[in-house]
Amino acid sequence: MLERYGHGGDLRTAEETYGFPARQFIDFSSNMNPFGPPEGVKRVLLQYAEQIDRYPDPAVRGLRAKLAQLHRVDEQSILIGNGAAELIDLVVRAIKPTMTALAYPCFTEYGDAIIKAGGSITPVMLSPENDFALTESMLAECNARFYMFGSPNNPTGQLVDPTLIMKLVYRGATVVVDEAFMDFIPEEEKFTLIREAAVNERLFVIRSMTKFYAIPGIRLGYMVGAPQQITALRKLQVPWSVNSLAQLIGEAVLDEQEYAARTMEWLKDERPWLIGRLEELGLRVIPGAVNYLLVQLPERPGLTAASLQYEMGRMGVLIRDASHFIGLDDSYCRFAIKLRHQNKWLLQALERGLSKFQEAGIR
Template sequence: MIQHTDHFHGSDLEKIEAVYHIKKEDITSFSANVNPLGVSPKLRKTLAERIDAITSYPDREYTSLRKCIAAYADTDYQNIIVGNGSTELISLFIQIRHPKKALIIGPSYSEYEREISLGGGTSLYYPLKEEDDFQLDINDFREHLSENLDLLIICNPNNPTSTSIPSSHMRMILDSCKQHGIFIMIDETYVEFAPDFNDTTSVPLTNYYNNLIILRGISKFFAAPGLRLGYAITGNADLIKEINGRKNPWTINSLAEIAGELMFTDTEYINATRKLISAERDKIYSLLSKTEGLKVYKPTANFILVRILADNVTSRDLFEAAIKKGLMIRDCSTFPFLSDKYIRFCFMMPEKNDELIRCILDTLEAARHQTAGQ
């Protein structure tokens, strides 16, 4: 049994295997937030056919790849920086900006705070409130922005709450940040899953604000975390020059370059993903909204945050019940501002989603019977 303070990341299948004696191949990870369709058939075929590309160096400037990304993101390719996953770009950006004090909208991804700490900076959190269903109070938030801050970090849609900030509100935040000399980093890892994509992405705002950088990757939407391809979008030419000057050459391998040039034009896969996630998101939200003992928050990404209302059930209880069936959810007790009453899980294929929902409902029902029998 693991200690209460421990938790499993979506990629920790080896740890799960060791603790629960379940082969990692038999585990369905609802914790990793990766597209359940897996790698597209077109990408799989192309990479197999072009394996010899690894005998050559990729283009040092990645011009063709950046143009493909720019067409996909509807921006100028000169505003694109590519990196070895968005994690490398987060690290490079924070090293360059070297913020002494950063504000993070939380609960959120822990890597932001870690990178700021490594650079000697301090992180503060602006907590999203449960009573507001973790939706940002834009007016109250803007009052917390001041010259004392160097950097604002926003994950949009946010992990783990699956809530998002519309572009109209993001423009208001940018105006306030501009006034106070604050740079903004927006992590759009999950934006392609958003039902209102055009109203959620902040990429068009890079044409008007030079205090903005947006980060994306292919790990989640394109189900390719192992390829390690990420990209940043900014209209700040000086920042682009500085990041490219500090970056190691050829951080993206030849196969990842080929994959990127293909996947951003794979409209059949893109449309199939959005159709699947939209249908499962609506189905699961509707079902769990009516479930006694749970509270759910309207999701905009490919995962959902759930609060357990039953007194005698914790996030650890649901994690244990699910993993025994080979289903891995996220115990959210280690996220800032959450507790052992919150779980998060992503949307997988319909039959697996149904299996997980049955497991959750059965566990809650068993707990109700236990309470009634006391």
């Protein structure tokens, strides 16, 4: 099982499972920008040796200032963290909710953070018949005082209607919105709740900087909330949580306007192209909105997400077995969207892998 530690992108486990060196895999299990890090990251790395003997800024002032300007919010509304995962854990520890509503399937670390903090979970099960979209009717009978949503949601790729979230806030609930993949949305301004979070004590928005800028090895994310809430969270944060290299890279990538435009142009064309090819192979594609696709496999003897993952791994192509997400069965996989030549490799491996199960059924 490639998801031994609960995530995609585990190349060390892939090496141990299939016996290939990491560089020989094409990894569709991890949802990173396929262009790789922008040029600004390389420049920072080349210069960093001259600064490694200095302490990082404990207040992360340079990056906070740039993010505040980008989102047009107060700097005091921003908290930088060691990836979105740290901030998810931090906000749960700070609020200590006794009962939290989670819409399944969703990012596994939401539930992990809640359980570690001693809380309980009220499940809101998203429906495959409704393409896993969250609707107001699903929340009508939910009386939780704390909610966590992914928008876009992982693994479904579905956005959550911002008005639905604000209705929960207005009726007195506290809501955390994980917008880790929001950078990939062309109409980001229509869906993000960053500016609302900056002035509302019951709303928090978490962003990742590692997905869009392809820097997962540098743990970097940020949270936006009302200044008094952010101050309280900062007091609970581990000192020196964000190292100086991460801070410098974060500042550098925000200047990469050409890189961002190229990414959006690529996704606009590549996403519908890949969806069409996957549907031609008989897969059902869930209509999400980002740089990954949740798909349902056709019914064939012996064909499951795990068995297909193993067959494709033997061909050097890694995919995510999505059955490990609560609310999905063993017919669901998740694929990152990559560059055209890489996506063709995915399709070729899929066709070969699927044909093995078709042949098994005939025999």
